[in-house]
Amino acid sequence: MxxxxxxxxxxxxxxxxxxxxxxxxxxxxxxxxxxxxxxxxxxxxxxxxxxxxxxxxxxxxxxxxxxxxxxxxxxxxxxxxxxxxxxxxxxxxxxxxxxxxxxxxxxxxxxxxxxxxxxxxxxxxxxxxxxxxxxxxxxxxxxxxxxxxxxxxxxxxxxxxxxxxxxxxxxxxxxxxxxxxxxxSVPSVPVERQRSGTEALRDLPYVGLMSTTALLALCWALLSSGLPLWIAEGTEAPLWTAGLAVALSSLAIALFQVRVSGRAVNIPRSVRASRVSAVALAGCCLLFAAAAWAHQALLATLVIVVGMAAHIVGELYYVSSRWGLSLGFMVKEAEGQYQGLTASTEAGTTALGPALVTSLVSGLREVGWVVLALVFLLSAAPVGSLARRALRDSRRVWWTDRAGEKEALS
Missing domain, CATH: 1.20.1250.20 (MFS general substrate transporter like domains)
Known part of the structure; x- marks a missing residue:
């Protein structure tokens, strides 16, 4: 076909x-x-x-x-x-x-x-x-x-x-x-070339990359759990602002995901995309916290909308960087296993995210948002060094057609 x-x-x-x-x-x-x-x-x-x-x-x-x-x-x-x-x-x-x-x-x-x-x-x-x-x-x-x-x-x-x-x-x-x-149908890997079922787990640079960047998936818990609760308990913004946030996010994904993903076509750009995502999501958390200081409903709503703009940037770049890093650093003939590991790290964040975000926002209020901002920033900090370490392995997908990218990561 x-x-x-x-x-x-x-x-x-x-x-x-x-x-x-x-x-x-x-x-x-x-x-x-x-x-x-x-x-x-x-x-x-x-x-x-x-x-x-x-x-x-x-x-x-x-x-x-x-x-x-x-x-x-x-x-x-x-x-x-x-x-x-x-x-x-x-x-x-x-x-x-x-x-x-x-x-x-x-x-x-x-x-x-x-x-x-x-x-x-x-x-x-x-x-x-x-x-x-x-x-x-x-x-x-x-x-x-x-x-x-x-x-x-x-x-x-x-x-x-x-x-x-x-x-x-x-x-x-x-x-x-x-x-x-x-x-x-895609042919399965021949028996003689099948890799160990723990190949990906023993690939520590890949595990590190997927585990740290998976923390950026907390952006979804922010939108589904943290923000609605914060609007109701911590700001003067009307409750319908939570629905507006979801609508803005969906519209932005429809308009910009393809364009943004085109900027993560190689390893250096994917690393940079993860950093952009982390900074944008950290900024969004600080803006949401600042909404508590706006004592008028309109002003609080405007602050939240600006925060949502940062959230949208963070989500778009997170998804793009995740695809670029996971595809580029896979080992050939173990693609399913590596993508399974990628999915599992994200699933862990998705499962635990609502409870973590809710606890921080409800219990610590503005300080909780600051803690989340630090989590986002720290999640992207080791990506460059982990990527450089991963590039030492010539079995990876990027090796045959992306040579020279190692220098671009320094």
């Missing part, structure tokens, strides 16, 4: 999957607490532990992608996610929700790395970052559409409509699996 046929299928899968995600993640909290009558504390604990399962599963599934082919493993993962989403209908207490959440999160996090590995192996170097960025744009637009449908579900409020929305979400996974199956 030619590239002209591959890219539309990849983007179509992202669109269908994004619609389902937007629908589900907009209704799940209300479904579990008001329809299934699970206490909010129990629900949060079950979902959080499920996130840990995602952290643990991503790398083994990535290794399986190397051994059995990324397309085949991705199809299985997507289909299993559909089945797990249906199982949510029958989760009526903490323990059943915990089991289903672990299964759902395991395949959700695993699929992220396998998909990046598939894109890498299907497309040439010049198209990989562009298509990954286009996929994120399409996914966010579809996500917004799914969230719009979720508003109708929430307005109705009946159990039957909630269950119907869950079945629609499950259907999107099965449709995505069929679309993915239409992509060309």
């Amino acid at each position: 030619k590239k002209r046929g591959i890219v539309p299928l990849l983007l179509a899968g992202q669109a269908v999957n994004g619609f389902g995600d937007g629908l589900w993640f907009s209704v799940w909290a209300i479904f579990f607490t008001r329809i299934q009558h699970i206490p909010a504390e129990s629900m949060g604990l079950a979902i959080g532990i499920g996130g840990v399962a995602g952290f643990l599963a991503a790398m083994p599934v990535g290794t399986a992608a190397d051994r059995y082919g990324p397309r085949e493993v991705l199809v299985a993962v997507i289909a299993l996610r559909g089945l797990a989403s249906i199982a949510y209908i029958f989760a009526g207490d903490f323990w059943s929700l915990l089991v289903v959440s672990c299964c759902f999160s395991a395949v959700q996090s695993s699929g992220v790395g396998v998909r990046v590995s598939l894109v890498y192996q299907l497309l040439g170097k010049d198209d990989q970052l562009r298509v990954l960025a286009q996929g994120r744009v399409v996914q966010h637009i579809a996500y917004a559409a799914g969230a719009g449908v979720a508003m109708l579900v929430l307005a109705d409020g009946s159990r039957s409509v909630f269950v119907a929305s869950i079945l629609v979400n499950a259907a999107t996974f099965f449709i995505t699996a069929v679309i993915t199956l239409a992509l060309p």
Whole structure:
């Protein structure tokens, strides 16, 4: 299949999957607490532990992608996610929700790395970052559409409509699996060249790079947990400002992700992108803290909007640098395993992020925002030295066509 046929299928899968995600993640909290009558504390604990399962599963599934082919493993993962989403209908207490959440999160996090590995192996170097960025744009637009449908579900409020929305979400996974199956199959790594299942874990420079930059993924917890809580408890800004922040973020991703990702096409630029992200996210935290000192609603809202502009820059550059570093520093014939490790580090931050951000913002208020700013700055500090160390290994993907970049990192 030619590239002209591959890219539309990849983007179509992202669109269908994004619609389902937007629908589900907009209704799940209300479904579990008001329809299934699970206490909010129990629900949060079950979902959080499920996130840990995602952290643990991503790398083994990535290794399986190397051994059995990324397309085949991705199809299985997507289909299993559909089945797990249906199982949510029958989760009526903490323990059943915990089991289903672990299964759902395991395949959700695993699929992220396998998909990046598939894109890498299907497309040439010049198209990989562009298509990954286009996929994120399409996914966010579809996500917004799914969230719009979720508003109708929430307005109705009946159990039957909630269950119907869950079945629609499950259907999107099965449709995505069929679309993915239409992509060309990528040959698995021959048995004699298969690498150890712990190859990526023993690659300390890569582990260091992915672990430190994964802290920048706290930007999502800032937007989903920290900022709404801060607006309600710490500022004079109206509550609808939190919704405005999400809308601005989605619009900016749709407009600028492809352009920004084009600036992370090699290792030095990816390193610089991680630093830009860290500085922008640190600035956003300081601006959010400053909103508490604005005693007029309009002024507080304006400060938060300026902070959101910094947040958007940080998120765009984080995603771009993450792709550039993870793809450039992979070891050939272990792409799935390396992307699984990348996904697992991000899954860990995503799982623990809401609790960390909420604790800092609620407990320490402005000081908590300053602590978060320092976390962002410190996360990018070792990236350059880790990248230079990683460049000593000639097995990496960048070696054959990116020679000379080592000097650019000094």
